[in-house]
Amino acid sequence: MDIEIAADWTSFFVALKSMDSAGNVSDLSNVAGLSRSTVVVNGLAELEFSAEKPVFAALASTTSQEYLVALASVAEQGLVLITNIYELGPEGTTFDPPAVLTLRWLDSNNNGIVDSTELAGPINETDLKLMRFNGTEWADVADQTADYDGNFITGRLSSLSLYGLFAKRPAPTVSVNLEPKMLNDKGNGRYVLARFRVSGWKTASDIDPLSVKIVKVDGRQLITPIPAIINPHREEENCDGDDDKDEARGQGKGKDLKKEEKYRRKTITLEFDRKALERELPAGKWSRVTFQGTFYGGLPFSAADSVMLLKQGKWW
Numbered sequence: 162m163d164i165e166i167a168a169d170w171t172s173f174f175v176a177l178k179s180m181d182s183a184g185n186v187s188d189l190s191n192v193a194g195l196s197r198s199t200v201v202v203n204g205l206a207e208l209e210f211s212a213e214k215p216v217f218a219a220l221a222s223t224t225s226q227e228y229l230v231a232l233a234s235v236a237e238q239g240l241v242l243i244t245n246i247y248e249l250g251p252e253g254t255t256f257d258p259p260a261v262l263t264l265r266w267l268d269s270n271n272n273g274i275v276d277s278t279e280l281a282g283p284i285n286e287t288d289l290k291l292m293r294f295n296g297t298e299w300a301d302v303a304d305q306t307a308d309y310d311g312n313f314i315t316g317r318l319s320s321l322s323l324y325g326l327f328a329k330r331p332a333p334t335v336s337v338n339l340e341p342k343m344l345n346d347k348g349n350g351r352y353v354l355a356r357f358r359v360s361g362w363k364t365a366s367d368i369d370p371l372s373v374k375i376v377k378v379d380g381r382q383l384i385t386p387i388p389a390i391i392n393p394h395r396e397e398e399n400c401d402g403d404d405d406k407d408e409a410r411g412q413g414k415g416k417d418l419k420k421e422e423k424y425r426r427k428t429i430t431l432e433f434d435r436k437a438l439e440r441e442l443p444a445g446k447w448s449r450v451t452f453q454g455t456f457y458g459g460l461p462f463s464a465a466d467s468v469m470l471l472k473q474g475k476w477w
Contacts, residue, residue, distance in 0.1 A: 200247065205265060207244055212260035221248040221323055231294040231323050237458035238299055239362070243275060243289060244326040252321060259304070259317035264291060264326040268312050275328070284328045291316040294323040333361030335368075337452055337464040344439055345471045352390065352432040355452065357464065363456055365429035373431055373454035377465075378441045380449070387441075390432040444472035 198218035200208040210218040221228045228246065235242055244264050267276040268286060278284040289307065291314045292299040302316040302324075314326060340354045357373075359365045374386035442448050451465040 200245075202245065205267060207265050208247055209263040210249060210260065212254075212256055213258065214254060214256065214260075216249065216251070216254065216260065216321070218247055218249050218262075221246040227294070227296075227323065230297075231299070234294070234298050235327070237460070239330045239332065239460060240292075240299060241278075241284060241328045241330055242325055243284070243328060246294075246323055246325045248323055249318070249321040255320050256318060259319055260321075261315060262291070262302075262318055262324060263313050263315045264324070265311075265313040266326060273309070286312065288328045289314060290327055290329070292325060292327050293318075294325075296322075299325075299327065330362050332460075333359055333363035333456075333462070335359055335462040335464045337466045339450060339466040339468050342467075343469045343471055344435065344442070346439055346444070348435075350435050353435045353438055353468075354430050354432060355389075355466075356428055356430045357452075358428050360427070363460070365427055367456045367458075368429055368462075369455050369457050370429070370431055373452060375433060375438060375441075375450055376453045377451035378448050379443075380451075383441060387433055387437045390434070438468075439470055442468065442470040444470045 196214060196216045197211040198208070198216065199206055199210075200218060200220065208218055210216065221231075228248075231246060234240075243266050247264075249260075249262070266286065266289065268274065269276055273286055275284045275286055275289070286309055287307075291302045291305045293302055294300075302318065305314055305316040307314045316324075318324075336358045338356045338358070340356070341350075344353070355373075357365060357368060359368070370389050371391070373389040376383055376386045438450070447467045447469050449465050449467050451463060453461065453463045455461050
């Protein structure tokens with residue numbers, strides 16, 4: 162038996178009954194068929210989804226609680242969303258054999274870089290992943306293959322949720338500058354200042370100051386980490402030898418307020434108990450002090466700088 166299917170079909174399912182020459186009618190057979198959904202965005206068939214059960218695919222509702230949690234997780238996990246976020250349903254449906262989901266991206270000049278990402282930070286198509294939201298975070302679809310000539314990734318799914326195409330951003334980098342560089346054990350200062358500078362897709366204001374601690378000296382783990390003092394402040398005074406900052410603060414004529422604000426977004430200064438640090442430092446040598454902390458959302462970072470403890474004002 163041949164069945165003709167229209168070119169623009171979305172789903173078909175077939176079940177059979179048979180009747181013998183004596184007029185006996187069989188029970189209904191198993192149901193076989195295929196359901197298909199396509200979503201076109203700006204002329205591109207961004208999504209194609211098919212399964213051997215009735216299914217649907219649609220842009221995720223931007224007002225649903227699940228979508229809002231999923232969208233927040235994109236930033237927290239350092240992901241770049243390449244396609245829309247799609248809801249596949251009905252919820253709770255499982256598949257054996259797997260359902261098939263294909264998501265496409267644009268690379269109009271075939272240079273291997275996803276369109277519209279060239280200026281903001283080029284994203285190579287080989288860094289793209291099909292991902293599923295599991296209720297708390299985005300995770301790679303285990304069974305997926307990429308076609309970089311055709312600009313699509315196909316995944317085989319056993320269950321339904323929110324799906325999208327993503328790239329992983331490179332981790333932001335954090336450096337730290339300790340002041341003063343030389344600590345006098347007879348000094349009366351209460352604090353050492355640690356100026357953190359952030360590069361990449363995070364800013365200094367994304368650092369959770371309550372998470373930042375001194376955790377190591379010369380690679381030795383401190384039994385009691387030294388936490389940052391509460392009420393951190395952004396750096397506002399000049400920093401000798403920091404050309405970027407001098408330029409940002411507009412020495413002389415032509416002060417550039419935009420550069421100043423850009424600098425402030427990249428740096429934050431935290432205070433640490435000076436005496437607590439001095440107790441961990443050997444005298445008369447440069448020591449490497451390691452900080453650890455997290456950005457809001459939980460992304461960890463570490464940074465280190467060197468200081469010297471002067472015993473009774475002397476380094477020897």
